[in-house]
Amino acid sequence: MKQRIMTAIIFGIVYLGCLFIHPVPFSILVTAFAVIAFYELLAMKGVKSTEFHSIVGFIFVASLVLKPLWDNYIVSVSALKMLVILLIFLFASIVFTKNRITFDDIAYLFLSAFYIGFSFSLLTTARFHELWLVLFIQIIMWVTDSGAYFVGRAIGKRKLASHISPNKTIEGSIGAVVVALIVAMILYMLVPSQTIHSFGGLLFITLIVSIFGQLGDLAESAIKRHYDIKDSGKILPGHGGIFDRFDSLLFVLPILYVFHFLG
Structure with missing residues (x-):
């Protein structure tokens, strides 16, 4: 640790x-x-x-x-x-x-x-x-990861995708989204954005980042299971490889591009 x-x-x-x-x-x-x-x-x-x-x-x-x-x-x-x-x-x-x-x-x-x-x-x-947009997306991603971990450990009982990642729970996943929404609203009130013009837009982009970020993490876990490896690399001690660290972000960014938040 x-x-x-x-x-x-x-x-x-x-x-x-x-x-x-x-x-x-x-x-x-x-x-x-x-x-x-x-x-x-x-x-x-x-x-x-x-x-x-x-x-x-x-x-x-x-x-x-x-x-x-x-x-x-x-x-x-x-x-x-x-x-x-x-x-x-x-x-x-x-x-x-x-x-x-x-x-x-x-x-x-x-x-x-x-x-x-x-x-x-x-x-x-x-x-x-826009610097703030990158920072916002990254913070929501980090908050989602932390929220899923801590909420899952506290009250998690039902497995989210046991065939792919046995430690992830439905309660942890939902809790992560809730925590991400709370943090997003706080950030929205503190820092203005050139890209996110409304509260509805804020909720939309937060839900995309949080929900699809978790899906991206599961997708990468499925790839690693297919090739029977634990981590994509060893460059980051205790964390695995770069693909391990950016799996969620890589999955989310193209979706934000489709909805014209990026590009």
Whole structure:
């Protein structure tokens, strides 16, 4: 527990420090996270990170996450064109490796690269638009995790998804949403937002972050169970890997994008 707390403190200081300083250092930090998370996903399936198609995936992930930086300071790049280029290179790798790399391999890599790259790029984009929104989403995510843990330990009895994560309870999940709503209302009264213009909008975005954040956590747990691993990595002592720490956020950000809160 001591190691877990120390890791959380150090990680929090670095993450929040870059978040507050400026969008550029934050974008660089998030790009590093994205590359590590992509590496962890490759490792889950036993894909070598030194393979040609893996290297192409790394370049794509980093480029996509840094896209907001390019758009603001260098030149605007189409995310769709980047996606098409990735797909072409991956299909070409089947030919050049004489079928040593299969369609299943590139399908897994393509989905992983797109999911990691696109989701993290939304985080960097949001930082360029509004610091408070990124901080709000992150706080609600942290509050949801803590609320689920403490409420679940206190009154949790009914299992939420025992086949995936046996320690999570329905009571903990509901309690997490309630705690998230309370904290969101307090933040809304203290700090004005350029994106959230109404109380109804506040409730909507909070429910999305809290409910779908928990779903994202369960989805990542299901992936790890499929590949029979406990953690996605070991880079964060006591917490696992980067994918473990950002699983909920990666799931939520695309949904917020669909509802025009991000992008």
